[in-house]
Amino acid sequence: MVIRSLDTKKDPYRPKGDDEMVLGPDVPYLSAIGALLYLAQCIILDIAFSVNLLARYSSAPTSRHWTRIKHILRYLRGTADMGLFYSNESTNAPSIVGYADARYLSDPYVGCSQTGSVIHHIRSTCALPVATNTPTILNEDNATCIAQITGGYIKGDKTKHIKSQEIKVRQIRSSDNLENLFTKSFPKCTFQKLMHGIGLRQLCKQLNWSMQNQGEHSRVL
Numbered sequence: 001m002v003i004r005s006l007d008t009k010k011d012p013y014r015p016k017g018d019d020e021m022v023l024g025p026d027v028p029y030l031s032a033i034g035a036l037l038y039l040a041q042c043i044i045l046d047i048a049f050s051v052n053l054l055a056r057y058s059s060a061p062t063s064r065h066w067t068r069i070k071h072i073l074r075y076l077r078g079t080a081d082m083g084l085f086y087s088n089e090s091t092n093a094p095s096i097v098g099y100a101d102a103r104y105l106s107d108p109y110v111g112c113s114q115t116g117s118v119i120h121h122i123r124s125t126c127a128l129p130v131a132t133n134t135p136t137i138l139n140e141d142n143a144t145c146i147a148q149i150t151g152g153y154i155k156g157d158k159t160k161h162i163k164s165q166e167i168k169v170r171q172i173r174s175s176d177n178l179e180n181l182f183t184k185s186f187p188k189c190t191f192q193k194l195m196h197g198i199g200l201r202q203l204c205k206q207l208n209w210s211m212q213n214q215g216e217h218s219r220v221l
Helices: 029-042 045-055 063-078 143-150 157-163 178-182 188-197 203-213
Strands: 082-086 097-107 112-120 136-140 167-171 200-202
Touching (some): 029 045, 029 063, 045 063, 045 178, 097 178, 143 167, 178 188
Antiparallel strands (some): 082 200, 097 112
16 A cells, blocks of 8 residues: 655655645644544554554645545545454464564664554454463564574563463564554555455455355454
């Protein structure tokens, strides 16, 4: 959904340039950002990365940023039937599965990195069957980070659950890390794969498929 250029001068999400004008009060940029931030944090997870990028320029938005806001609004209109879908089919998966990662220098203009995480804990709260007495799985694609945490090089109250095996850190491929949806820009095919991974579906099609093929009742958010 978000396409960025490696050339910072051509990046559509770059800060205001010297030759650009700041939007006037007649353009509801701040109102749009506020509404989109609520959706990104609470309901529509797949727009989080692009909305967070645009929110950085709330103090000096330009027509270029406003154009990106309108792109997001058109995307929302075209995906109005998308939602989180969780099947009630029995599974041996742990009750809590997490994905964590960080992108180094995700904002090249101020030299900041960005972190993110995805936690799958909805099944038990929706009274769906889950495996019990299993450790929480935390997926990470950085081998050095995993070695430092599990080897005790990183110590603190936040890592004590890993030492006691309440949390098990597991290495996965970077392409399978669902957290990338919130810290990186991707082409359409990769973006759709990550959306599917966190549970986003076209609900009408998914429910029809479930009833026709399995006859199951599922929880939809």
